[in-house]
Amino acid sequence: MTVSLFDQFLSPSYLGIPLILVALTLPWLLFPAPSPRWLNNRLLTIQNRFINQFVQQLLLPINVGGHKWALILASLMIFLITINMLGLLPYTFTPTTQLSLNMGFAVPLWLATVIIGMRNQPTHALGHLLPEGTPTALIPVLIIIETISLFIRPLALGVRLTANLTAGHLLIQLIATAAFVLLPLMPTVAIFTSVLLFLLTLLEVAVAMIQAYVFILLLSLYLQENV
Template sequence: MTLDLFNQFMTPKFLGISLLLISMVMVPLTGVQHNRLTQNRLTVLQMQLFQHLTKHLMMPLTSRGHKWAAPLLTVLWLLLTLNMLGLMPYTFTPTTHLSLNMALAAPLWICTVLLGLRNQPTTSIAHMLPTGTPLPLTPALVLIETVSNFIRPVALGVRLTANLTAGHLLMTLVAFTTLKLLSLTTTMTTLVYTLLCLLTLLEVAVAMIQAYVFVLLLSLYLQENT
């Protein structure tokens, strides 16, 4: 049973070829717009959502940070689609793999740090030591701030992986329980199935929230370096 629980996180293969890359390539196709005089309802809703998110994410940033609007929205759309992809039958969630999340988090975090060192090196380095720190505590605080800064990309990747993995495991356990109770008692089966439906709605919300939190934290890191 333990193997069955974690088999859902294994990358499926077809003819020996991993489907992880194919699933990621298919994501940009969902956002392609057609050259039409009248846009459909889905495109209009998508554009309004992107405009609202752009205003919300870019408002705290300076004009230099506004150039990051397109990359941040692209990452948000990618994570949102990949997170929701795993909730469909006969699919898997690519963002439950820590390697994928770290491959997104680490380069983006490095870009924000390098941007701060290029545009405002003094201010970026000054974040390592709070104002008014006593001299004996200076080495310890610099070391703590440095470690906490390097932990940021790890926290981004682990947070996304842990939340999605825990939700999928819980859904699998409840689904197995529903199937076992199906031949025993109707009342308990109905209650557990209701719990499974509510848990599915919660997992949909978690998939959207985690994608938004990932991009929001990136925008906060960007705010410190612009």
């Protein structure tokens, strides 16, 4: 049977049971739960500090009406970072390389921001479809273009996250395979390839964190337009 490079992105299963639910549940088990004590341990203190700083920075440009999203945005940020980082470990599976999962995150949240805008300030929300001062002849064309760009937003969110993680994993596998094959033939080249693989792994760690932040940042920008 011919093994494809994309086989690593197939959802794993055991005895016919998909294991993606285990991969999605595992991040929540790795973080300590909040404690009612006055003094927390170091891990919980660092976690709370990170969450507070992230929420303050994220919600700084958003109106007060959008601060209700703090909990869901912070939770999704930590969830995506953890999944992306765990997917870099050997013999693991990265659920965020599945476009269906990323679209499942992107579409409901994007739709919620649109519904909020239509409910609270419909005139302002519809005003994004037609910039002020547009010539009369261009009004139908611009409305169609802006409407298409509005509905492309969730697709762009999901595809961006999927494509970046998939490309990084493919590069890591290709370079690792090259280093393994070149080791008995050209050891010096294999060593340089291994160094390149190490640097690429560090880059992929940064990409895993940055892409999760970009996903949440774009959602916050969409929310800012509608509150």
